[in-house]
């Protein structure tokens with residue numbers, strides 16, 4: 550029996566790649582650009598509040614992003630209130646970046662955990678203003694459902710705290726979120742290596758967003774390649790369907806017709 554994939558579609562736009570990539574922490578803009586190419590990602594997130602608006606030419610981050618190939622996804626990193634996040638999204642729009650936003654409203658500086666109450670508040674306002682809202686959230690299924698109910702285009706539960714590289718802390722919850730909401734689910738933050746990305750995809754999520762695992766690797770370009778392959782492999786494994794786990798061995802070769 551062969552299995553057919555359905556395209557990854559977000560707010561009516563179809564993507565070939567299920568990997569979304571960041572722009573922070575790279576050793577250089579040149580390495581970042583090479584990672585973007587190697588990853589095959591078609592969407593790239595940029596922290597609006599970290600942008601140096603005065604930088605020109607090669608000193609400007611935006612100069613190193615291939616916007617012909619990749620859709621820009623401005624994000625609200627460094628925002629701790631709904632008000633700040635909404636203002637940042639409006640600024641992104643004024644700068645001509647995009648009306649698609651990665652909404653990130655953080656609870657504190659130590660954990661960088663999402664403040665779900667403020668995220669919901671901001672999401673309601675932004676959806677009303679016509680933004681396509683992709684919110685970073687906890688791995689709590691009820692919060693994910695509330696974000697879906699207010700009209701977000703996807704939900705992006707964390708695998709683990711941003712930049713921690715701890716991998717999927719709660720696979721069960723990620724699976725519950727996948728079951729509960731009808732919109733795309735994108736695992737965002739905390740991926741440490743390729744197997745984490747593959748596990749996320751094997752849980753049935755639609756895509757994975759990551760930054761630190763690639764930007765902070767010893768060889769970022771090679772890690773970008775590994776992540777592209779891991780996301781593809783995880784998706785294939787999910788579609789193929791894993792075998793059930795068994796408590797005891799079962800022989801790989803048939804037992805009938807043994808030569809005596």
Ligand SMILES: CC(=O)[C@@H](O)[C@H](O)COP(=O)(O)O
Nearest residue numbers: 571711712738739759760761
């Ligand atoms: C780039 C970005 O938006 C991060 O805030 C995001 O959440 C990724 O986290 P990692 O760096 O842990 O992959």
